[in-house]
Amino acid sequence: MKKLVLAVVTAAAVLGAALIPSGPPVVAATSGFGSAVSAIKQLSWQTNSSVNALAVSGNTVFAGGLFTRIRQPGKPAGQGEAARTYIAAFNRTTGAPTAFAPKLNGAVWSIATSPDGNWVVIGGDFTTVNGLPRKHIAMFSVVTGKLVAAWDPAVNYRVKALGIFGNSVFLGGSFGTVDGKVRNRLAAVRLIQGDLLPWNPNADDDVYAIDLSDNGTRVFVGGPFTKVNGKDHYSLAMLNNTTGAAFSFPAAAAIPKPTLKCTTRVKDIDTLGDKVFVANGGDGGGCYDGVLAADVPTGKLLWKNNCLGATEAIKAIGNWVYKGSHAHNCSDSGAFGDGTGTHYLLVESGINGKLGPWYPNTDANQASTTKVGPLAMASGGNDLWVGGDFLHVNGKIQQGLTRFTNAPGGAAPAVPKAPALSSTLANQVTVSFRDVYDLDNISLTYNVFRGATNIGSYKLNTYYWEPRKTITLVDKGVKSGQTVSYHIEVHDGRNIMKGPAFSVKVR
Numbered sequence: 001m002k003k004l005v006l007a008v009v010t011a012a013a014v015l016g017a018a019l020i021p022s023g024p025p026v027v028a029a030t031s032g033f034g035s036a037v038s039a040i041k042q043l044s045w046q047t048n049s050s051v052n053a054l055a056v057s058g059n060t061v062f063a064g065g066l067f068t069r070i071r072q073p074g075k076p077a078g079q080g081e082a083a084r085t086y087i088a089a090f091n092r093t094t095g096a097p098t099a100f101a102p103k104l105n106g107a108v109w110s111i112a113t114s115p116d117g118n119w120v121v122i123g124g125d126f127t128t129v130n131g132l133p134r135k136h137i138a139m140f141s142v143v144t145g146k147l148v149a150a151w152d153p154a155v156n157y158r159v160k161a162l163g164i165f166g167n168s169v170f171l172g173g174s175f176g177t178v179d180g181k182v183r184n185r186l187a188a189v190r191l192i193q194g195d196l197l198p199w200n201p202n203a204d205d206d207v208y209a210i211d212l213s214d215n216g217t218r219v220f221v222g223g224p225f226t227k228v229n230g231k232d233h234y235s236l237a238m239l240n241n242t243t244g245a246a247f248s249f250p251a252a253a254a255i256p257k258p259t260l261k262c263t264t265r266v267k268d269i270d271t272l273g274d275k276v277f278v279a280n281g282g283d284g285g286g287c288y289d290g291v292l293a294a295d296v297p298t299g300k301l302l303w304k305n306n307c308l309g310a311t312e313a314i315k316a317i318g319n320w321v322y323k324g325s326h327a328h329n330c331s332d333s334g335a336f337g338d339g340t341g342t343h344y345l346l347v348e349s350g351i352n353g354k355l356g357p358w359y360p361n362t363d364a365n366q367a368s369t370t371k372v373g374p375l376a377m378a379s380g381g382n383d384l385w386v387g388g389d390f391l392h393v394n395g396k397i398q399q400g401l402t403r404f405t406n407a408p409g410g411a412a413p414a415v416p417k418a419p420a421l422s423s424t425l426a427n428q429v430t431v432s433f434r435d436v437y438d439l440d441n442i443s444l445t446y447n448v449f450r451g452a453t454n455i456g457s458y459k460l461n462t463y464y465w466e467p468r469k470t471i472t473l474v475d476k477g478v479k480s481g482q483t484v485s486y487h488i489e490v491h492d493g494r495n496i497m498k499g500p501a502f503s504v505k506v507r
Contacts, residue, residue, distance in 0.1 A: 222266025324374025
């Protein structure tokens with residue numbers, strides 16, 4: 001029977017607590033993980049080079065990039081491969097490829113699917129598809145996988161970004177003309193007919209990202225441009241979907257203008273509900289690399305996360321914003337600092353931008369042209385697909401493409417070590433143990449057992465980059481001369497990890 005339990009947290013815990021972001025902790029759901037998807041990598045095929053773009057339509061995921069072959073899960077390069085030239089499609093449920101296999105003569109940099117699920121549009125460097133002329137843009141039927149024969153806008157250079165709403169396809173990139181008409185880096189064509197629309201915002205430099213508000217009336221564009229329609233709009237603008245005129249967008253002022261020491265530009269944009277999320281990557285030490293959130297109707301800034309390490313891709317799911325970056329210092333946001341490694345995959349709260357409970361990881365292929373890790377993200381609502389130039393995910397072979405889902409279970413906490421025990425006073429034992437971490441939970445419950453009796457429970461917030469905490473309790477429910485055994489069990493809401501037992505003789 002438990003008589004008295006006293007808990008003491010050591011100085012290591014105080015240091016760790018300083019790193020915990022402010023605000024209430026995220027408690028694991030009954031699924032066993034704290035955000036929308038778990039940190040467990042699910043089976044999916046791989047690619048032999050970078051995936052630059054992803055999009056979802058129903059139960060199909062389209063991936064485009066620099067790859068020319070795909071291969072089976074877990075296989076090293078050269079084994080279990082099939083040909084796919086710069087574009088492929090995969091089953092969302094199984095991760096296996098579909099029969100969709102067009103032949104392109106150049107890389108794909110952007111993909112968008114129509115809201116009705118019928119069409120998929122791709123953009124990039126290619127000029128032929130299945131031997132037919134297609135100048136940097138092409139459309140396929142999602143149902144049949146066939147190229148739409150009569151849809152052939154002619155763009156004179158790379159299409160880097162795409163967005164679709166209603167009967168309009170918005171495109172951005174490095175081009176200067178569409179169908180022979182001047183369209184500097186931004187244009188729109190009709191989805192069904194493919195003919196050029198009057199929309200002409202006229203950006204003065206490349207466009208990297210496009211997304212539309214849920215009602216389609218606002219088109220968000222980002223890139224290294226400084227002007228749109230001849231007016232100052234550095235790297236980010238919110239445009240009318242019909243006229244191309246820019247709306248007031250106060251949040252854009254949160255992106256610093258270029259200096260001799262820092263040039264930052266928008267890399268990705270994702271909208272969800274009444275929020276738009278914007279990812280940036282900068283050149284120069286301490287240059288802005290983070291994510292900001294803005295209110296769609298007003299354009300006002302809601303929050304800004306200043307993690308260092310360029311953010312290449314983002315995807316909002318529910319109240320979470322998943323990010324692919326090479327983050328190495330988030331101390332300005334109350335999290336890890338330099339020296340803890342590169343955190344290629346993270347999640348932020350869509351409400352306040354604080355880091356949340358999701359810490360899988362990739363690497364970055366240093367032989368690739370980009371060398372940054374994740375480059376693209378997409379979701380069907382209950383999963384997250386990630387593409388990039390990586391070679392491994394969670395330490396296992398998985399090149400170019402991976403996926404995470406909301407399948408119950410999630411990552412289990414690490415197995416706790418045996419507690420340290422001492423008995424220097426009669427009828428009592430001092431029990432000390434170290435906390436552990438979980439890759440998709442922050443809040444963990446620690447139960448201390450004397451034999452089969454739970455003598456103490458502690459709910460602690462733990463982050464894997466912080467110094468491990470030591471928790472100490474005094475058990476006065478023992479008698480002198482007894483030999484008693486203790487062990488620790490850690491619970492994340494679904495998974496329970498039991499540590500080894502250790503015994504001591506009571507003084």
